[in-house]
Amino acid sequence: MQKLLQEIGFTETEAEVYLTLLRIGSSTAGIIARKAGIHRRSVYDATARLSEKGLVGYIVENNRKYFEAVDPENIKKLLEEKQRAFDDILPQLKTKYHGVVEKQETLFFKGKNGLKIIFEDQLKTNKEILIIGASTTAHEIMKYYIYNFNKRRERQNISMRLLYNEIDRKKRSLNNVKIKYLPAEFQNPAAMNIYGDKVAIIHWSQERPFAIVINEKDIAQGYRNYFEMLWRNAKK
Numbered sequence: 295m296q297k298l299l300q301e302i303g304f305t306e307t308e309a310e311v312y313l314t315l316l317r318i319g320s321s322t323a324g325i326i327a328r329k330a331g332i333h334r335r336s337v338y339d340a341t342a343r344l345s346e347k348g349l350v351g352y353i354v355e356n357n358r359k360y361f362e363a364v365d366p367e368n369i370k371k372l373l374e375e376k377q378r379a380f381d382d383i384l385p386q387l388k389t390k391y392h393g394v395v396e397k398q399e400t401l402f403f404k405g406k407n408g409l410k411i412i413f414e415d416q417l418k419t420n421k422e423i424l425i426i427g428a429s430t431t432a433h434e435i436m437k438y439y440i441y442n443f444n445k446r447r448e449r450q451n452i453s454m455r456l457l458y459n460e461i462d463r464k465k466r467s468l469n470n471v472k473i474k475y476l477p478a479e480f481q482n483p484a485a486m487n488i489y490g491d492k493v494a495i496i497h498w499s500q501e502r503p504f505a506i507v508i509n510e511k512d513i514a515q516g517y518r519n520y521f522e523m524l525w526r527n528a529k530k
Contacts, residue, residue: 295313296309296310296313297438298438299312299313301406301438301439302369302373303373303376305340305343307332307336307337307339307340308340308343308344310330310332310340311326311330311332311337311340311341311344311350312344312349312350312363314326314329314330315350315361315362315363316363316366317329319362320353320360320361320362321360321361322358322359322360322361323337323338323341323359323361326341326361341361347372348364348368348371348372349363349364349368349369349372350362350363350364351364399508399509399510400506400507400508400509401506401507401509402504402505402506402507403504403505403506403507404502404503404504404505405502405503405504406435406436406439406503408503408504408505409436409496409503409504409505410436410439412487412494412496412505412507413439413440413443415489415492415507416447416452416487416489417443417446417447417450417452419489419490419492420450420452421452421489421490422452422453422454422455422489423447423452423453423454423455423487423488423489424454424455424487424488424489424518424521425454425455425456425457425485425486425487425488426457426485426486426488426517426520426521426524427457427458427459427476427480427481427482427484427485427486428456428457428458428462428473428485429485429496429498430458430462431498431500432485432496432498434500435498435500435503444468444469447470448469448470451470452470453470453471453472454468454470454471454472455471455472455473455474455521455525456471456472456473456474457473457474457475457476457521457524457525457528458473458474458475458476459475459476459477459478459480459481459482460475460476460477460478460529461478461481462475463475473530474525474528474529474530475528475529475530476524476528480524483497483498483499484496484497484498485498486517486521488514488517488518488521490514491509491510491511491514492507492508492509492510492514493507493508493513493514493517494506494507494508495507495508
């Protein structure tokens with residue numbers, strides 16, 4: 295749950311403090327620090343930021359400040375406010391984006407948030423997704439996001455064909471997905487996602503995942519041809 299809160303904008307300390315308050319109720323900074331296992335100064339900093347976000351309040355009794363977690367429903371309202379604020383500036387951002395005559399054909403992304411941009415682009419492209427060297431690590435690194443991604447992919451009726459390594463063979467249940475397996479010697483730490491006119495080469499590292507996206511029709515077609523050759527020879 296803490297990791298999920300971090301993914302929607304909480305810092306690690308903010309998430310720990312908020313969850314601790316939900317668990318133990320109204321408490322002083324000292325009690326929170328002890329229960330959460332973090333420094334009292336960090337608790338004060340986190341509660342100040344959470345208070346500004348409207349997620350933590352406090353009362354004063356006998357000259358002591360007691361912090362309280364606000365209803366988690368407020369988190370949803372906060373996210374909705376951010377969404378509305380972003381929607382207001384999106385037209386300006388798109389104008390600036392489309393105003394650039396020359397676009398980079400190769401882009402580098404790092405971290406979970408960077409990889410999410412790539413997966414969102416796959417949904418936006420709305421075409422079949424081909425993956426060479428599909429990684430089981432992806433689900434471990436971005437468990438909640440990958441689950442949500444597949445639900446939206448299914449609603450958009452976007453098909454996928456995945457080529458896993460034989461050593462990763464196991465029962466998988468995904469809608470509108472076909473899976474085959476390559477011999478063990480094809481093991482590779484990088485996966486290649488082919489969609490539209492793009493190829494994303496993703497290194498699924500637990501510590502520092504990153505990806506390179508090539509936006510070039512001819513290169514994407516070359517990788518697509520390579521995929522089809524492997525697909526014909528792979529095992530079900």
